[in-house]
Amino acid sequence: MLISLSVFSQKDPAKTTFKFGGYIKADAINTWYQNGDVGENSPLRDFHLSGLIPVGDVDQNVDLDFHVKETRFNFDVKTSILGKTVHSFIEMDFMLSAAGNTKVSNSYNPRIRHAYFEWNNFLIGQTWSTFMLVVVPDEIDFTGAIDGLVFTRQPQIRYKYKNWWFSLENPETTIYQYNDNKAELTNSEIAPDVVVRKNFSGKWGSWSVAGIGRTLYKKDSLSRYTIGYGLTTGGRLIIGNRGDDIKIVATYGNGLGRYISAGFVSGAAMDSLGELNPINTLNGYVAYNHYWKPAKISSSFSVAAYNAFHDSDIVSQQINKMSYSVSANLKWNPIPPIQLGVEYMYAYRELEDNTNGAFHRIQVGAKYVFGYNNTVADEKR
Numbered sequence: 001m002l003i004s005l006s007v008f009s010q011k012d013p014a015k016t017t018f019k020f021g022g023y024i025k026a027d028a029i030n031t032w033y034q035n036g037d038v039g040e041n042s043p044l045r046d047f048h049l050s051g052l053i054p055v056g057d058v059d060q061n062v063d064l065d066f067h068v069k070e071t072r073f074n075f076d077v078k079t080s081i082l083g084k085t086v087h088s089f090i091e092m093d094f095m096l097s098a099a100g101n102t103k104v105s106n107s108y109n110p111r112i113r114h115a116y117f118e119w120n121n122f123l124i125g126q127t128w129s130t131f132m133l134v135v136v137p138d139e140i141d142f143t144g145a146i147d148g149l150v151f152t153r154q155p156q157i158r159y160k161y162k163n164w165w166f167s168l169e170n171p172e173t174t175i176y177q178y179n180d181n182k183a184e185l186t187n188s189e190i191a192p193d194v195v196v197r198k199n200f201s202g203k204w205g206s207w208s209v210a211g212i213g214r215t216l217y218k219k220d221s222l223s224r225y226t227i228g229y230g231l232t233t234g235g236r237l238i239i240g241n242r243g244d245d246i247k248i249v250a251t252y253g254n255g256l257g258r259y260i261s262a263g264f265v266s267g268a269a270m271d272s273l274g275e276l277n278p279i280n281t282l283n284g285y286v287a288y289n290h291y292w293k294p295a296k297i298s299s300s301f302s303v304a305a306y307n308a309f310h311d312s313d314i315v316s317q318q319i320n321k322m323s324y325s326v327s328a329n330l331k332w333n334p335i336p337p338i339q340l341g342v343e344y345m346y347a348y349r350e351l352e353d354n355t356n357g358a359f360h361r362i363q364v365g366a367k368y369v370f371g372y373n374n375t376v377a378d379e380k381r
Helices: none
Strands: 014-033 061-067 072-081 084-093 111-119 122-128 153-161 164-169 174-176 183-185 193-202 205-219 223-239 244-254 268-270 276-278 280-291 297-309 320-335 338-351 356-371
Touching: 205 276, 223 268, 223 276
Parallel strands: 174 268
Antiparallel strands: 014 061, 014 072, 014 356, 072 084, 084 111, 111 122, 122 153, 153 164, 164 193, 174 183, 193 205, 205 223, 223 244, 244 280, 268 276, 280 297, 297 320, 320 338, 338 356
């Protein structure tokens, strides 16, 4: 939805554009768990989260779920004053809501996704991490190839200079205690995460490279810290003249933790002396989006994988080690604002001791993207 509000004056001309937009999305999800089941309120019943796939059980279970939680709305405001533009954006949806259930009303609370403003090359507020390349498969599942993604939204201060981005971002350390499989938030940070990124674009598509440096810290009787770092690269490559594309992202790091695959493993593990040891990880994905004839029909195919390289002497054998997923879909746009689709996904999770689990999923989705435009002039300014 789009609303434009324009304000002008003779002495101090200004123009403000106000946009309201979003989409309504309904999903029907049928999942066959091969090694156990999940609870009624598990996020895995709404979208793919590799860290929640049940493992180790010999029982197979089936869950069928209907929901509209991915539905979202946003507000976008731009004001141009004296040659400068102030831009603000806020977006909300209904995912991961602790309030509500499926018994009677299916009522769920909205949550903040993005809330930031931009001025004079600066971005201040909450949005996707500068380390995240927002190049994701065109899938029906909300998170899709999460195994291969950097996937983090958080408060930050970002500065843009031409094709370079620099940011200071919210730090948060996740660790495993010595020989423990429970991920712990230390809640004791001493320095922001620092990201540097370079973007490239052309008729061929777009590509980015980003690096991150961070301090992982735990405060106890002795202050413990270690350094984490990472490098990610990827982009969208245009194939042919029908709109087909290949999307690729690959990320390697030491102590990245929550930044990749929605926190599939922690950033560090403590040894017997209480020292923090960052965990090495490698993940990535490849996706191909194809437009069939007629052009109203398209498909996306993706493969994503994640692997952590643990020090087996200090970590529990019950922590996550690897995951992967494959998916394929068929989407139809009968008219531009409406998309109907069906998708198959197979996802796998394995622990350090090789205990594993998997699921098969069929998802049917229907989405309507809405927009509205209006302009008003105010001569009193």
